[in-house]
Amino acid sequence: MSLAAEPAGLPGGGSEAFGAAPISAIKTRVVSAPYRRPFRISSGVSNELISLVVEVHTADGDVGIGETSPMTAYTGETLAGVQAAIEEHLAPALIGRDPLDRAGAHVTMDAVLRGQQVAKAGLDIALFDLAGRISGWPVHALLGGSIRDRVQTTWVVGLGTLDEMAAEAAEYADRGFMHLKVKGGHDPAKDLELIRAVRAAIPADAELCLDANEGYDATTALPYLTKMSAAGLTLLEQPLPRWDLTGLVRLRDRLDVRVMVDESMHSLHDALEIARRGAADVLNIKILKVGGLHRALQIAAVAEAAGLAVKVGSMPELGVATLAAVHLAAAVPGATVAADLVGPLMVDEDPLAPTVFADCDGWIDVPKRPGLGHDV
Numbered sequence: 001m002s003l004a005a006e007p008a009g010l011p012g013g014g015s016e017a018f019g020a021a022p023i024s025a026i027k028t029r030v031v032s033a034p035y036r037r038p039f040r041i042s043s044g045v046s047n048e049l050i051s052l053v054v055e056v057h058t059a060d061g062d063v064g065i066g067e068t069s070p071m072t073a074y075t076g077e078t079l080a081g082v083q084a085a086i087e088e089h090l091a092p093a094l095i096g097r098d099p100l101d102r103a104g105a106h107v108t109m110d111a112v113l114r115g116q117q118v119a120k121a122g123l124d125i126a127l128f129d130l131a132g133r134i135s136g137w138p139v140h141a142l143l144g145g146s147i148r149d150r151v152q153t154t155w156v157v158g159l160g161t162l163d164e165m166a167a168e169a170a171e172y173a174d175r176g177f178m179h180l181k182v183k184g185g186h187d188p189a190k191d192l193e194l195i196r197a198v199r200a201a202i203p204a205d206a207e208l209c210l211d212a213n214e215g216y217d218a219t220t221a222l223p224y225l226t227k228m229s230a231a232g233l234t235l236l237e238q239p240l241p242r243w244d245l246t247g248l249v250r251l252r253d254r255l256d257v258r259v260m261v262d263e264s265m266h267s268l269h270d271a272l273e274i275a276r277r278g279a280a281d282v283l284n285i286k287i288l289k290v291g292g293l294h295r296a297l298q299i300a301a302v303a304e305a306a307g308l309a310v311k312v313g314s315m316p317e318l319g320v321a322t323l324a325a326v327h328l329a330a331a332v333p334g335a336t337v338a339a340d341l342v343g344p345l346m347v348d349e350d351p352l353a354p355t356v357f358a359d360c361d362g363w364i365d366v367p368k369r370p371g372l373g374h375d376v
Ligand SMILES: [Mg+2]
Pocket: 211, 213, 237, 238, 262, 263, 284
């Protein structure tokens, strides 16, 4: 029996009794905004944040708006590929379905197209926004509730000179950001100097995370990481290549600093394997890389079962996808590591949610309006 064999229509009993007419149309459009400063990580530099807005319409005229953004060097998906995946494969499979049946939507999407989590995430976010607007509930209520009224965010410092990076970290710490993440990964000796410089520039009780974006090997990096830990590094993100879970276990055994996986964890199955192997203390759950909020919540449950903390990460993305991350971080009890809600703060003006993230001091209020809480 195939779970995917359901015909179009309203499988699973349907939600017509709640006033939800079937999905009638799915549309996409590209939006972009220039970065305030070019964003540089170990895989390259970007001048512009480019996203795809995804609209899901029902036959009654209700609309849910989602957003997705491929960050190609990281996910392997491209903007054109994501758009084609949605328009040519996923939308035809979802049209006619019950818009409130999000679990069924994932079964259907996985049946017609393997992988392509970024494309599926855009649709998943739009379906959550739509369900919230139809029901009158904010998205966090659909995710189980809101155990936080506001969510703390990290400031992420892209690659630059040591002086530039320390100055930027200090600037944002002054604005109230008590979790600073710096990018590194090219050279552990230079990163040790960076950690010392940034640590000296920010408050003693601020969290300091280094994201090496897979740049180290365990043997070379270990002595430097030991010194970084002594110098006040409190969180180490993806130090090793994504496949090297054995190396991550080795680092965890030898370091006092918490280890977080990002590139190693793109699915529920990755999360389970990392938990089984003891390869991390923290899972970085990015809604776009795991296929949406539905999958993110499942992964958070694996983390909880394994005693792992959660960071709600980002690609980065603009305001709609970032709002989805705010609702997730509000709803997941184990999301105790500050989230990365920085995309809208990295552009001159966010075209999707210009007011929600303006003048951020390190905290974002959780929207109480139906759906995600944007005006797109
Ligand atoms: Mg990362």
